[in-house]
Amino acid sequence: MKGKTFLILLVAAGLLLALWFFRVGKDEHTGQVKMGDKLFADLPVNAVTTVTIADSENKVVLIKGDKVWQVEGRNGYPADFDELRELVVKLSRLKIGRSFPASAESLARLSLMAPSSPDTSSTGKQITLRGASGEILADVLLGESRQTDSGEGGGQYLKKVDADTVFLVDGSFRFLKTAPAEWLKKEILNINAEEVKSVACYAGDARTPVYTLLRPERGETARMTPVPPGRTADQAKIDQVLEALAPLTLDDVQAADGKPPVVESGQARLVYHLYDGRQISIYPQSDDKERFTLRVTAEDSIADTPAADEPASQPADEKTPAETTEPAPETARQLNEALSPWTFSIKKWQFDSFITEPLSLLEEVKKDADGTS
Incomplete structure (x- = not known):
């Protein structure tokens, strides 16, 4: 083999060896x-x-x-x-x-x-x-x-x-x-409508509700009182109110700065009485534009003590965040501690389920051909 050919092969081998070291070194780096x-x-x-x-x-x-x-x-x-x-x-x-x-x-x-x-x-x-x-x-x-x-x-x-x-x-x-x-954790509440015994809507701090939705017996259809003479309650609207908590989800949240929900003249609140004895109050508010918010409080209802076959919910076992998600609070006290410090922003369609005007729960009055009711 001529010296020139050998030199060319030697240089080529050196280049290949250098390329191999370069790639291996780059991979390691x-x-x-x-x-x-x-x-x-x-x-x-x-x-x-x-x-x-x-x-x-x-x-x-x-x-x-x-x-x-x-x-x-x-x-x-x-x-x-x-x-x-x-x-x-x-x-x-x-x-x-x-x-x-x-x-x-x-x-x-x-x-x-x-x-x-x-x-x-x-x-x-x-x-x-x-x-x-x-x-x-x-x-x-x-x-x-x-x-x-x-x-x-x-x-x-x-x-x-x-x-x-x-x-x-x-x-x-x-x-x-x-x-x-x-x-944010989206779910605020998730209470099946069948667990709701009654809903009472109040205006401001009035003790008498503007309307009440009550099931005569568990599993039966809720009825509205009072219903004006000559008018009929709209069952679909009644069901809409009862189903508003199943589930209730948020868009955003802000701290309420430790202040209790506002109870002013004209400010409405809906009180949901559950069969297990919990009482959940919803305070909806709107700026009549694009902002729809509500506050939530909870307490045990004195009038609705759980029956022997309907025990009150017990606190869930303590678990660390690494083991599971934090379970939704079940007792009224847990619910209140978790939810009352916040103001929740919700979507308009959910806000509209909290009907506070009694007339909105009634069927429309049918008119005769001459325009009379």
């Missing part, structure tokens, strides 16, 4: 793992105490409290624990489909720029998990979802904030929410 491996195999799920989720427009911080997870910026109101748990567990189980080095072009194309980036058209969503001491347990940017030829989801692109590798994973976070109000 970026923490690249094999296809099918879990991206966050070592994530200590139970050690997470703070979850921050952000995009270019919103940011929410979820904090593990003494009893429940809370939404920062909403005075510690409970977060939707089921959805939060699903998010963290999904993150811990992500498997890698493929990976490649990140570049300025790929980060922009796949929307993997940080939410704080000036180019909002290329930003993604960022999830940061922290432990009790504030240490970062996971910090990841979520980018575009991958679509298959059939149009179905094919995973999602993401990047660890402290690494330069883009991963395509098998999970999807396409509908991940970033606004604080979206992470």
Whole structure:
């Protein structure tokens, strides 16, 4: 073999060897793992105490409290624990489909720029998990979802904030929410209409209700009193009032600053008497535009002591947030402690179920051809 040919082969072998070392070193530096491996195999799920989720427009911080997870910026109101748990567990189980080095072009194309980036058209969503001491347990940017030829989801692109590798994973976070109000525990109450014995509507601090809806016996249809002479109660409207708590959900919440619900002249309240002895009062208010709110209080009804075969609800066993969601309070005292400190914003269609005008519970008067009733 001529010396020149040998030299060429030697240089080529050196280049191949250098390329191999470069790729191996890059893989080790970026923490690249094999296809099918879990991206966050070592994530200590139970050690997470703070979850921050952000995009270019919103940011929410979820904090593990003494009893429940809370939404920062909403005075510690409970977060939707089921959805939060699903998010963290999904993150811990992500498997890698493929990976490649990140570049300025790929980060922009796949929307993997940080939410704080000036180019909002290329930003993604960022999830940061922290432990009790504030240490970062996971910090990841979520980018575009991958679509298959059939149009179905094919995973999602993401990047660890402290690494330069883009991963395509098998999970999807396409509908991940970033606004604080979206992470609130939505359910205020969930009381089946069959558990409602009666509903009394009061105006202001009056002791006499403007109307009452009462079941003669459990399981029977509720009847309205009083009904004006010549008029008929609208059973569908009566049922609407009784069903208003099954379930009652919120759009947003704000602290009531320790003040009791307002009872002024003309201010209406609906008192729901339940068969188990609880009494729930609803104080609806509206600005006649787009804001519909209510307050909720609860107490045990002296007049409606539970019968022997209808025991009052007992407090649920204490469980930590890591074991399960915080159960909805069951006793009147628990309900009052959980709900009375808040003013809840609700949707108009739910607000309209709390009918406070007696005439609205009556069927329309049919008119004859000549216009007389």
